[in-house]
Amino acid sequence: MTFQNTLQFAQQLDQQDELKDYRNQFIFPQHNGKNVIYFTGNSLGLQPKSAKTFVDEVMSDWATHAVEGHFYVEKPWWDYHERFAEPLSKIVGAKPSEVTVMNTLTVNLHLLMVSFYRPTATRYKIICEEKAFPSDQYMFQSQVNHHGYKPEDAIVEIKRREGEHNIRLEDILAKIEEVGDELALVLFGGVNYYTGQVFDMKTITEAGHKVGAIVGFDLAHAAGNIKLELHDWNVDFAAWCSYKYMNSGPGNASGCFVHEKHHHSDLPRFAGWWGHNKERRFKMEPSFDPVHGADGWQVSNLPILSLAPYLASVEMFAEVGMEKLIAKRNQITSYLEFILHEIDKEVNSTFEIITPSKQEERACQLSVFLHGEGRSLFDYLMKNGVITDWREPNVIRLAPVPLYTSYEDMYNFGQILKQGILNH
Incomplete structure (x- = not known):
C-alpha cells in the first residue's frame, strides 16, 4: 500500500x-x-469499559454472598482462574493446561526459577540480553547470589555490536554455543522493552536445548502483541504481565506458561495450597500433591478483584x-x-x-x-x-x-x- x-x-x-x-x-x-493520542499501551493499556462491569459483579457477589461467593455465584471464585485457560492459551500459543494466572510478573519469574534454574558446580550460567528490563536484571543478580555465585561470573549478557541498536540473532546463537556445557538457563525478553526488538524465540529455544540448557522468556512486551507459539516452540517456561497490551489495570496479575513436558516431573517448586490437588484442597492434607499442569505452580488463592478486569480484556481478545x-x-x-x-x-x-x-x-x-x-x-x-x-x-x-x-x-x-x- x-x-x-x-x-x-x-x-x-x-x-x-x-x-x-x-x-x-x-x-x-x-x-x-x-x-488523547495514547502511545503508552506498552506501559499501561487503556481501561476497557467492560472492566468496571466485571469488577462490580465481584463486588456485588461479595456483598450478597460473602464467603459463599466462592461457590454459589455465576462466576465462582473457587475456579475463577480457570476461565483464563482457553483464551490465554490462544494468545500465547499453548495448551490450556500449560497456562495459569497468579501473582505479578517478577514474583512469577522468581517462582519459576525455583524450578527451572538448578545450577550445578559446572553448569550455572544464565544468558540474557544486554539492557534487559531492570527488574529482570535484579532478579538474575539475586538468584545467582542466592545460589552462591557471583553475578559477574554467572550472568552472561548478549551485547549489541558497536554502533548498532539491536542484538543480532547470530550473536545470541554463537554465545549459547560458546557457553555450552556451563549454560544452565537462557532467559530473554520476548520483546526488548527499550528498542522494541522481537527476538526469534523458536531459534533461541532450539539453540539452548541443543547445549542442554533450560529456556524461558519474559513476555511482558510480547503477550497480546505478537504471535506466540510457546508449546510448538518447545519453550520450557514463560511469564508475562497483563496490564500492558492486555489492558487489565495497573500492576495487575501475571500469566504463566509451563510446558506440558514438565507437568509430571519431579522439579522442585515453592508450594502453596492453591497449587494442591483441587479435589482434595479443602481436606487440609499435610503433604503437597500438585495439580497437574501450570496451575500446580500456584501458591495462594487468587485476588479475584484483580482478575476481574483481566478477564474482561481476555474475553475481548478471544472475540477479536x-x-x-x-x-x-x-x-x-x-x-x-x-x-x-x-x-x-x-x-x-x-x-x-x-x-x-x-x-x-x-x-x-x-x-x-x-x-x-x-x-x-x-x-x-x-x-x-x-x-x-x-x-x-x-x-x-x-x-x-x-x-x-x-x-x-x-x-x-x-x-x-x-x-x-x-x-x-
Whole structure:
C-alpha cells in the first residue's frame, strides 16, 4: 500500500479498519475535551469499559454472598482462574493446561526459577540480553547470589555490536554455543522493552536445548502483541504481565506458561495450597500433591478483584483473535513509521527509528531516537495531548495498540510533532 500523509487518507484507512469499533470500548483520558493520542499501551493499556462491569459483579457477589461467593455465584471464585485457560492459551500459543494466572510478573519469574534454574558446580550460567528490563536484571543478580555465585561470573549478557541498536540473532546463537556445557538457563525478553526488538524465540529455544540448557522468556512486551507459539516452540517456561497490551489495570496479575513436558516431573517448586490437588484442597492434607499442569505452580488463592478486569480484556481478545490484531498492528505501525519519515523530511530533522525495520523483528512499538532534540520536545507532546514515554538518553517509545489507536491518531501525532519541532 502507498501511504499518504493526509487527514483524508488516514480517515479512509479508519473506515476500512474492521477493528475500528473496538476503540469505542475503551476509556481515553481527555485533553481539551478530546481523546488523547495514547502511545503508552506498552506501559499501561487503556481501561476497557467492560472492566468496571466485571469488577462490580465481584463486588456485588461479595456483598450478597460473602464467603459463599466462592461457590454459589455465576462466576465462582473457587475456579475463577480457570476461565483464563482457553483464551490465554490462544494468545500465547499453548495448551490450556500449560497456562495459569497468579501473582505479578517478577514474583512469577522468581517462582519459576525455583524450578527451572538448578545450577550445578559446572553448569550455572544464565544468558540474557544486554539492557534487559531492570527488574529482570535484579532478579538474575539475586538468584545467582542466592545460589552462591557471583553475578559477574554467572550472568552472561548478549551485547549489541558497536554502533548498532539491536542484538543480532547470530550473536545470541554463537554465545549459547560458546557457553555450552556451563549454560544452565537462557532467559530473554520476548520483546526488548527499550528498542522494541522481537527476538526469534523458536531459534533461541532450539539453540539452548541443543547445549542442554533450560529456556524461558519474559513476555511482558510480547503477550497480546505478537504471535506466540510457546508449546510448538518447545519453550520450557514463560511469564508475562497483563496490564500492558492486555489492558487489565495497573500492576495487575501475571500469566504463566509451563510446558506440558514438565507437568509430571519431579522439579522442585515453592508450594502453596492453591497449587494442591483441587479435589482434595479443602481436606487440609499435610503433604503437597500438585495439580497437574501450570496451575500446580500456584501458591495462594487468587485476588479475584484483580482478575476481574483481566478477564474482561481476555474475553475481548478471544472475540477479536490475534490474527486480526496482528494484521492491524502491522499496518498501523507501518503507517506511523511513514508519518515519522515524512515529518522528518519536512522539518529537516534527524529522527532515527532504532526498532528493527523488518516486520518479523518488531511488533507495535517504535522507539525513536531524537537526534538534536531534547526532553523539551517530549514535554511539548505531553502538553498537547500526546501520551508517550521518555527513555534516556533521548528516546521516545510509541506503541500504536491496534485495539484502540486509529490511523487519524497517527496523522494528528505527526502534525503535533512537526509543530513541536518548529516551535523549539
